[in-house]
Amino acid sequence: MPRGDKSKYTDKQVRKAEHIEGSYEQRGVPEKEAERRAWATVNKDDKGGKKPGGSGRGKSTGHSASHRGVEIGGRASASRTPAERSASARKAAATRRKKA
Template sequence: MPRGSKDAYTDKQKRQARHIEEGYREKGLSEDEAERRAWATVNKQDGGGKKSGSGRKRTTR
C-alpha cells in the first residue's frame, strides 16, 4: 500500500476525518493543513487505520 493511502481506514474513520477537516477549514487553515491535522486527529483517537474482523487484538487500558 503506498504511503498516504487511506484504504486501511473504515468508513466511519473516513467520515470523522472529513468532518474534522471541515472544522479546520472553517477556522481558516489551508486545505492541505486541514487534511493533515484531521487524519492526525483520527490516528490519535483510534490508533491508525483498522480493518474490522473477529480476532482483532484488543488494547488493554
C-alpha cells in the same frame, strides 16, 4: 501500500476525518494542512487505521484528542478567583445586551 493510502481505514474513520477537516477549514486553515491535521487526529484517537470488524462490533473508538481542549479550559477556569469569574460574566452579559 504507498504512504498516504487510506484503504485501511473504516468508513467511520473516513467520515470522522472529513468532519474534522471541515471544522479546520471553517477556522481558516489551508485545505492541505486541514487534511493533515484531521488524519493525525483520527490516528491519535483510533491508534491508526483498522479494517472493519477487526476490533469487535460496536466497539467505541474513543475521543482522546477531541477532549484535550476541555481539560485545558477547565484548568484555566479553576485557577481564577471567584471575583475574576464574576467580573468576566458581568462583562459577557453586558456585551450580549449591547449586541442584542
